[in-house]
Amino acid sequence: MPELPEVETMCRGIACFRGKIIEKILFPKHTRRASPIQPRPKILASKLQGARITGITRLGKRAILSVEPANENGNLFLIFEPRMTGLLLRVPPPTEKHVRLVVHMQKYQDPLIFWDRRGLGTITMVNRPTFIARFGNNALGPDALKANGPELYKKIHRSKRHIKVALLDQKILAGIGNIYASEILYLARIDPRTRCCRLSQDACERIARASSQILRLAIKHEGSSIGDETYRTADNRPGRYQRFHKVYGRDKAKCGKCKNEIQRVIQTQRSTFFCPNCQIRY
DNA sequence: CGTTCAACCTGGGCGC
């Protein structure tokens, strides 16, 4: 699940590894074929052996570890992409079974663990030029926390796509996923089925404001955890923002503003939740 | 070009 607030919370939770030197990397046997790892585990481990972790940052829905290798010049970037069920942990994982990667540090007891039940997540290590080429501004829109109305309008106003679908496109804004797309459009009072080209500059402004507002609040509450086999913080606690969801997962419940029924529709194979009364279709 | 869709995986929940 992890979207922007969940990945941000994970990054903050593993900030303790900044400055540490990597002692040893393990790829548990039973998972060697799952969860795409690039380059191959042996090469990745040899490059990271003795490297210093100089930074831990979030890029959209990815967590990035900047590392200074011991044996070569130039920074490397270790990129964790949790996709649906990936977690970055500094405490024992929910099950040993789905541990994909364990990083032990020198002079530090707790290892960094990448755990991923479904195994759709990825671990990628690249040098700076590759990092910029693959994840620079051409590949990824501005961070959704810093969404900006005029810029959003400029990007989408010619498109016939439904606004909900556009919000899931990481080239438009980086970090929004299926949960927060519904929540953002509810706050902005816009029907998710509205075509982008019908949105006014003012509507785009409301979406941009709602985006940063919702995501900021979700980070404050450490993200959304739904069900038990789901997102956890780096010390394996559930987030709390699910308590504040106004529409997501609330099919047929009453809208908090108008008491009408919240509806669920499918857009490009994925559920969208909204209040047909509060959210205007343009 | 823009958009849709299946595929990548595991496991929980449901109906029968």
Added chain:
DNA sequence: TGCGCCCAGGTTGAAC
């Protein structure tokens, strides 16, 4: 209890 089916927070590349 068990089987088959549907569903799930994301991304990609092929197909339309």
